[in-house]
Structure formats: structure tokens, C-alpha cells
Amino acid sequence: MALDVDITASAPIPLRVRFRVEPGEMLALVGPSGAGKSTVLRTIAGLWQPARTRVAVGGETWVDTEQGIALPPHRRRVGMVFQSYALFPHMSALDNVKTSLHDRPAAERDAEARRLLRLVHLDGQATRRPAELSGGQQQRVAVARALARRPEVLLLDEPFSAVDRRTRDTLYREVRELRDRLDMPVVLVTHDIAEAELLADRMAVISDGVLEHEGTVGEILCDPAALRHLGLRDMGASLSARIVAQEEDGLTRLECAAGPLWLPRVEGQAGNRLRVRVMAHEVLLAREAPVGLSALNILPVTVTGITPGEGPGMLVELRAGDERLLSRITRRSALALELAEGQSCHAVIKSMAVARDHVGRPVD
Amino acid sequence: MDWTALSVSLQLAGWTVLLLLPVAILAGRQLAYQDFRSKGLVEALVAVPLVLPPTVFGFYLLVTLGANSPVGQFWNNLFGQQLVFSFTGLVVASVVFNLPFAIQPAQRGFEAIPAGVREAGACCGLTPWQSLWRVELPLAWPGVLTAMVLTFAHTLGEFGIVLMVGGSIPGETRTIAIAIYDRVQAFDNEGAAIMSAVLLGISLFTISLTFWLSRRVGRRLG
Numbered sequence: 124m125a126l127d128v129d130i131t132a133s134a135p136i137p138l139r140v141r142f143r144v145e146p147g148e149m150l151a152l153v154g155p156s157g158a159g160k161s162t163v164l165r166t167i168a169g170l171w172q173p174a175r176t177r178v179a180v181g182g183e184t185w186v187d188t189e190q191g192i193a194l195p196p197h198r199r200r201v202g203m204v205f206q207s208y209a210l211f212p213h214m215s216a217l218d219n220v221k222t223s224l225h226d227r228p229a230a231e232r233d234a235e236a237r238r239l240l241r242l243v244h245l246d247g248q249a250t251r252r253p254a255e256l257s258g259g260q261q262q263r264v265a266v267a268r269a270l271a272r273r274p275e276v277l278l279l280d281e282p283f284s285a286v287d288r289r290t291r292d293t294l295y296r297e298v299r300e301l302r303d304r305l306d307m308p309v310v311l312v313t314h315d316i317a318e319a320e321l322l323a324d325r326m327a328v329i330s331d332g333v334l335e336h337e338g339t340v341g342e343i344l345c346d347p348a349a350l351r352h353l354g355l356r357d358m359g360a361s362l363s364a365r366i367v368a369q370e371e372d373g374l375t376r377l378e379c380a381a382g383p384l385w386l387p388r389v390e391g392q393a394g395n396r397l398r399v400r401v402m403a404h405e406v407l408l409a410r411e412a413p414v415g416l417s418a419l420n421i422l423p424v425t426v427t428g429i430t431p432g433e434g435p436g437m438l439v440e441l442r443a444g445d446e447r448l449l450s451r452i453t454r455r456s457a458l459a460l461e462l463a464e465g466q467s468c469h470a471v472i473k474s475m476a477v478a479r480d481h482v483g484r485p486v487d
Numbered sequence: 488m489d490w491t492a493l494s495v496s497l498q499l500a501g502w503t504v505l506l507l508l509p510v511a512i513l514a515g516r517q518l519a520y521q522d523f524r525s526k527g528l529v530e531a532l533v534a535v536p537l538v539l540p541p542t543v544f545g546f547y548l549l550v551t552l553g554a555n556s557p558v559g560q561f562w563n564n565l566f567g568q569q570l571v572f573s574f575t576g577l578v579v580a581s582v583v584f585n586l587p588f589a590i591q592p593a594q595r596g597f598e599a600i601p602a603g604v605r606e607a608g609a610c611c612g613l614t615p616w617q618s619l620w621r622v623e624l625p626l627a628w629p630g631v632l633t634a635m636v637l638t639f640a641h642t643l644g645e646f647g648i649v650l651m652v653g654g655s656i657p658g659e660t661r662t663i664a665i666a667i668y669d670r671v672q673a674f675d676n677e678g679a680a681i682m683s684a685v686l687l688g689i690s691l692f693t694i695s696l697t698f699w700l701s702r703r704v705g706r707r708l709g
Contacts, residue, residue: 170606196609197618203610209603213625222621223611272612 124181126276126308130166132173138162138332144276144308144325151311151319151340154329154352160312161206163329164278167310168203169196180275180308199276202269206281208261210253216240216264217249223271239267243297259290266301277309283318288480295321296484316357317400317481320344328352344400347430347438347449358403358438359481360449366395366485374419374474380444381422385474386482395485399477403438406450407471410460420472424448426464429457441470488681491658492666495574499649499662500642503581504635507589510582511634515593516623520605533591536584545651548580552652572654577662580652581642588637596630597623629701636697640690 125145132138140163144150152160165171167178169185172193178185180200186193202223210219220236227235240246243263253261262282269277279298283291299322302309313319319326319340326343328336329352336349341361343349350358364377364384375389377399384399391397412421427447428440437457441448448470460468518530536544552570553559562570570576600623608618624631646664653660655669663682670679 168606168610170609196606197612197614200612201610203607205603205607207601207603209601209607211604211607211622211626222608222613225617225621226612268607268611272610 124183124275124307126167126310127177127179128163128167129177130163130173131175132332134174136162136332138173140327140329140332140334142327142334142337144310146308147302147306148325149302149309149311149323150325150327151313151323152327152329153313153316153319156314158329159332160314160329161280162332164203164280164310164312167199167276167278168201169194169199183275200272200274202272202274202277204262204265204269204277204279204282206284208253208265208285210261210264210268212253215250215252216245216256216260216267219253219264220267220271223268236267236271239271240264242270242301243267257290258286259294262286262294263297266298270301270305275307277305277307279309279311281312281314283313283315292480298322299484316344316353316359317478320361320398320400321483347428347440350449358449358451359400359405360403360447361398361400362443362446362448364397364399366391366393366397368393379422380446381424381448381470382444383420384422384472385419386477387474387479389482389485391485397485398483400481400483401448401472401477402481403449403451405472405476406441406448408439408450408452408456408460408462409469409471412469413471416471418471418473420474422448422470422472424468424470426462426466426468428464429462443470488678488685489661489663489666489670492661492663492682493685495658495660496643496662496664499574499577499581500639502578503585503642504639506578506582507585507638508631508635510586511589511593511638512619512624512631514590515630515634516597516619516627518590518594519597534587537587541584541645541647542651544584545580545648548583548648548652552576552579571652572656572660574653574659577649577653577660580648581645584645584648585638585641588641589634592630592634592637593627594630596627596633599630600626632700633697636693640693643686643689 125143127143129141130138136159138159142150152163154160162171166173166176172186175188177187184192185199211222217236217240220239221232224232224235237246237249240249243266245260245263248256248260256264283294286294311323323340325338326340327334328343328349335352336343336346344360362379364379366389367376367378369375373388374385377384377386422443424441424443426439427442430438431454432438435453436451437454439450439452439462441450450470549571550556551558554563554569559570570579604622605618608622613621644664649660649662649665655661655665663686667679667682
């Protein structure tokens with residue numbers, strides 16, 4: 124059952140958002156904080172109701188202000204993971220999950236709650252209260268509690284923002300695994316583009332309450348117009364790569380469509396595929412193949428577009444094999460290189476400039 | 488020692504607590520969660536008994552509930568007895584006068600629940616009623632308990648209102664606080680001292696019980 128959302132409001136914050144999420148698909152709502160992303164989730168859950176709203180799941184209308192329909196939150200089958208988890212502090216992890224199962228026969232509840240805790244790798248912590256769990260464990264309880272509702276829609280509101288980076292990596296992997304097993308629409312709110320890219324199928328960019336761009340993750344991340352709303356520091360493109368070999372000096376050799384890539388050790392085996400996010404401001408351009416350079420990765424590319432920025436910078440769109448790459452350079456450099464569309468040049472990427480969490484988890 | 492007076496006092500306090508418990512929960516919850524235009528006014532009205540001298544408050548109640556008042560006549564027609572100078576009248580007066588002691592701590596209790604936790608209850612499919620029982624009361628109960636203990640202890644010690652609305656009818660409206668006053672008037676200092684000590688003991692016990700219970704809850708939720 125697909126989720127259809129259509130929201131229009133002018134106060135207290137202006138909202139103009141319309142999207143559809145298919146079953147089994149994860150849509151990431153991205154955009155600066157305060158853009159209204161969480162408000163959209165709260166509207167779907169029924170915790171908030173903008174002036175003109177329509178939310179429907181499959182054939183069932185949850186809210187339609189024009190028809191005067193509005194189901195209260197407890198009658199909508201949503202699984203919501205709150206930013207601060209909002210676990211019930213007076214209940215054990217198991218009882219937190221069981222609360223979502225209160226409409227099931229008593230005999231089933233315990234077994235089902237334990238199954239869900241096992242699913243999020245928390246079977247050993249069932250009797251602990253939230254205060255006795257780490258941030259990552261609390262997040263898992265919140266996920267299990269949301270799934271226990273047997274939701275028709277799963278809503279994740281910045282679910283990874285309160286945990287440390289290492290925990291986040293683990294949680295990412297778990298959410299990805301989980302996502303592959305779920306067949307409901309999932310909406311993820313995040314301000315972290317890399318996170319959206321790792322987890323989501325599609326992306327919707329929300330800025331000042333308005334849905335500006337929507338598309339597949341690949342499309343959005345290469346679209347300078349969409350990326351404008353996300354801040355220059357977040358501009359980047361993602362390359363699909365395959366692990367070729369683990370080398371002795373700690374580097375991993377990968378192969379992407381445009382040529383070989385060396386990155387600091389990437390866990391995985393030869394043949395594994397993964398995505399590598401390359402930030403636009405980390406990509407250097409050279410007209411001739413550079414020599415005597417410390418950077419290891421030099422890919423032949425073709426200029427496909429040049430977009431002047433508001434400051435001294437320019438965004439250069441490049442074609443690398445059959446994929447896109449972005450480079451942010453100064454207007455002065457672009458002039459000096461006499462860059463123009465259709466021109467061949469070389470993109471230079473320092474191995475050490477690719478952040479660890481910009482490298483996706485390998486898949487076979 | 489006037490055991491009858493002590494019994495009247497305990498019954499009065501018991502009834503007041505019993506009647507105010509649902510009021511405290513529903514009104515405190517409403518005031519904690521809802522933002523409405525007249526909220527400030529409602530909160531001020533609830534707090535009035537805190538600042539008004541009990542005799543003044545008692546006087547107004549006497550006028551409102553008296554035999555010639557609409558309320559008093561209504562009561563008389565219904566039950567064939569007057570409301571003032573009866574135990575029932577005392578209970579009514581005590582309930583009204585204790586509103587702030589019951590509602591305010593309960594309101595603080597509900598206010599302490601993070602909004603997200605309440606919303607999570609709804610997202611777990613709990614109806615507002617289920618959410619009250621399973622999520623809100625277990626979290627707000629130190630506040631509700633404080634409310635009830637304060638109400639109880641305060642009713643035991645109330646003097647001015649009881650005298651104004653109830654008088655001093657033995658076995659009906661003579662509470663222990665009134666009995667102590669009577670003893671002093673009769674130069675029976677020894678009797679007054681014993682009853683005062685009993686009242687002090689009960690008050691200390693109830694208050695320490697609350698502190699002990701709230702500390703235990705605090706540790707549990709740590």
C-alpha cells in the first residue's frame with residue numbers, strides 16, 4: 124500500500140509538500156533544520172494538522188481536511204521512531220515494545236515482543252529500562268516498538284542524530300537490512316545527505332516548508348539546483364564502485380566506471396559493490412593528466428555543465444564513465460583552465476579526502 | 488483525647504481526598520497539556536484559596552451554601568436537610584478549599600512528562616484513556632500523590648473554614664482542630680497538648696511517606 128501525502132498550509136509555518144512513497148520504498152526528506160521536515164512526519168502520524176491536508180495509505184484516507192476526515196493518531200497504523208526515541212521511561216525494553224502490541228491477544232504479545240527485540244539484536248536487554256540502555260540500544264528499542272505496531276507506514280525522525288558515529292554505522296547497516304525485509308513505505312527525515320544516500324531510494328528536498336525537488340537519490344545528488352538548498356558543503360556525487368583488492372599498505376583498490384580508485388581500507392571482499400560519495404569541494408580539475416602529484420586517484424572526465432555560484436565559486440558537472448561527478452572550483456580557476464562544456468579533463472581525488480562514512484556498505 | 492473529633496477529621500480528610508483525586512487528575516492534566524486563552528484566569532481562580540484568609544473563604548461558602556441560598560434550598564429540597572453545619576457541607580467546603588492543593592501538584596506532575604512520550608503513546612495505538620493509565624499516571628503519580636497527601640494533611644489542620652461552615656457539633660462537624668481550640672478555651676491544656684501531638688504525628692508521618700515514595704520513584708526512573 125502506497126503512502127500519498129499532500130499538505131498545504133500558510134501558518135504557523137508555510138508548507139507545500141506533496142509526495143508518494145511506494146511499498147518497500149524509503150523516501151528521505153532532506154533539507155536544512157527548521158524547513159518543516161519533522162512537521163511533515165507529525166502530520167502523517169496525526170500529531171499535527173495543517174490547514175489543508177490529505178494523507179492516504181492504500182485505499183484508506185487518514186486525513187482529508189476537505190472531506191472532514193481526520194483519524195486520531197492512535198487509529199493510524201504508523202510506526203514512529205522519534206528523534207529522542209521517546210521511550211516510556213517507567214517500562215522495560217520488553218514492555219515498551221509490548222505497549223505497541225496491546226491490541227493483540229495476551230498470549231502472543233510476549234513472544235512477538237521478544238521476536239522483535241531479537242530482530243534489532245537486543246534480546247539480552249529485554250528487562251532493562253531505557254535509562255539503563257545506551258543511546259544506540261534505545262534507538263533499537265524505539266525501532267522495535269515502531270515495528271510492533273505492524274505499521275502500514277514507518278516514519279523515522281532523525282533517528283540517528285543522538286548516537287555516536289560508530290554506533291550509527293552499525294545502526295545504518297541494521298536499518299538497511301531491515302528495510303529490505305519490510306514491505307511498507309518508509310519516510311526518513313534527516314539533515315544528513317550522506318545518511319539519506321546510504322539508506323534511501325528516493326529523496327525529497329524541503330526548503331522553507333516547500334518541497335523543491337524530488338527524485339532518485341542519484342538524480343538529486345547530481346542536481347545542482349536541488350543541492351543548492353542543502354548547502355555547498357554537502358554538494359557531492361556518488362560513484363558506484365567494485366572492490367578489486369585489499370592492498371598491503373592499508374589501501375583498498377576499487378574500480379569505478381571511469382577508472383581505478385584507491386581509498387583507505389574499505390571492509391569487504393573482492394567483487395563487493397558499494398557506493399562512494401565524493402564531495403564536490405574535494406575534486407580538483409586538471410587539463411592535462413597531472414604528474415608528480417600525491418593524489419592517487421586521477422579519473423578522465425568530460426565537462427557536461429558549468430553553473431556559476433553566488434560567490435567566487437562555480438559548480439562543474441562532469442561525466443565519469445557513465446556516471447556523474449561534481450567539482451566545485453573558483454571562477455578564477457575555471458577561467459584559467461578555459462573550461463567549457465564537452466571538454467575533456469582529469470578529476471583528481473585525494474584518497475584521504477573521502478570520509479569513512481561516505482563509503483557505503485558493500486553488497487554482493 | 489477526643490476520639491470522635493479525630494474520627495470526624497479523618498473521615499473529612501478521606502472524603503476530600505477521594506473526591507478530589509479524579510478532579511486533580513483531570514483538571515491537572517488538562518491544565519498541563521492544553522493552552523487556551525483563559526488558562527491564566529482558570530489557574531488564578533484555582534489558586535485563590537491559597538491567598539484568601541480561611542474565614543473570608545468560609546464566609547462566602549456559608550453564604551453560598553446557606554439555607555437561604557439557591558444551592559442550600561436545592562439541597563434541602565433534595566435531601567430534606569441543610570448543607571451548612573453538617574458533615575456533608577464540611578466536605579463540600581473542604582473540596583473547594585483544597586482545589587489548589589490537589590490540582591497544582593498534579594499539574595506539575597503531568598507537565599513533567601515529555602510531550603514526545605505522550606505522542607509515542609498515541610503512535611503505539613493507545614487511546615487517550617489507555618495512555619492515561621499506562622503512560623501518564625505512572626509517570627505523573629509522584630505529583631498526584633503529593634497532591635493527595637497535601638490535601639489530606641491540610642484538611643486535618645483546617646480550622647477557619649470548618650468553624651465558619653460547620654460550627655462545632657460533636658460527632659458531626661467538630662474536627663480535631665476545633666476540639667483543640669475548645670480544650671484551650673476550657674483551660675484544659677493537657678487535653679489540647681495530647682491532641683496537638685497526635686495531629687503533629689499524623690502530619691509528619693504522611694509528609695515523610697510522600698518524600699520517601701517520591702525518592703523511590705526518582706530512583707526507579709533514574
